[in-house]
Amino acid sequence: MTAAHPLGRLETLALIGIGGFAGSNLRYFALGLLSDLQAVLLVNVLGCFVLGFLVYEAEYTDYIGRESRIVFTTGFLSSLTTYSTFAIQTATAAEPLVLIAVVAGNYGLGFASVLASRTLARRLRDRTPTVGGETA
Numbered sequence: 001m002t003a004a005h006p007l008g009r010l011e012t013l014a015l016i017g018i019g020g021f022a023g024s025n026l027r028y029f030a031l032g033l034l035s036d037l038q039a040v041l042l043v044n045v046l047g048c049f050v051l052g053f054l055v056y057e058a059e060y061t062d063y064i065g066r067e068s069r070i071v072f073t074t075g076f077l078s079s080l081t082t083y084s085t086f087a088i089q090t091a092t093a094a095e096p097l098v099l100i101a102v103v104a105g106n107y108g109l110g111f112a113s114v115l116a117s118r119t120l121a122r123r124l125r126d127r128t129p130t131v132g133g134e135t136a
Contacts, residue, residue, distance in 0.1 A: 012067055019075020027080050037102060040085050045109045047081035052114035056121035061128060 030039040054069050064072075086106050093099035 012070065015067075015071040016075035019071045020079040023076040023079030023081075027082065036085075037089060037098075040082055040089060041102075041105050041109065044081050044083075044086060044106050045113050047077045048110035049113035049117045051077050052117035053121055056118045057124065060121050060125035063124075 027039070027043050030043055033039070034042060051073060054064065054072055057064055058066075058069060086102070090099060090102050093102055
């Protein structure tokens with residue numbers, strides 16, 4: 001059954017919903033363990049790493065299927081990460097140093113995690129055995 005088939009689309013939508021459920025619950029769990037600032041930073045950086053890996057994995061090896069990537073990105077990661085909370089934390093930071101730390105942490109560590117995930121995806125690509133110039 002393909003995604004173009006109505007039942008295939010329903011299956012994908014259900015999987016996105018399950019991914020969303022898992023992502024939002026993981027964020028809720030992080031908020032229960034850490035301060036709000038720490039939890040939001042953690043889930044955003046983790047989300048950047050995983051999304052970066054999925055994007056570069058698709059470019060370099062394409063092991064993970066398109067539908068699986070959609071489930072992870074649209075379902076799980078969209079519910080795990082939270083730009084809106086980051087924006088509110090930035091706007092309501094009373095101390096200038098807290099404001100700088102929130103912005104630098106989310107953007108700086110988020111960008112660094114995307115670079116790290118790209119490195120991981122490249123290593124995965126480079127470890128893929130090839131036969132006659134084609135991926136085995």
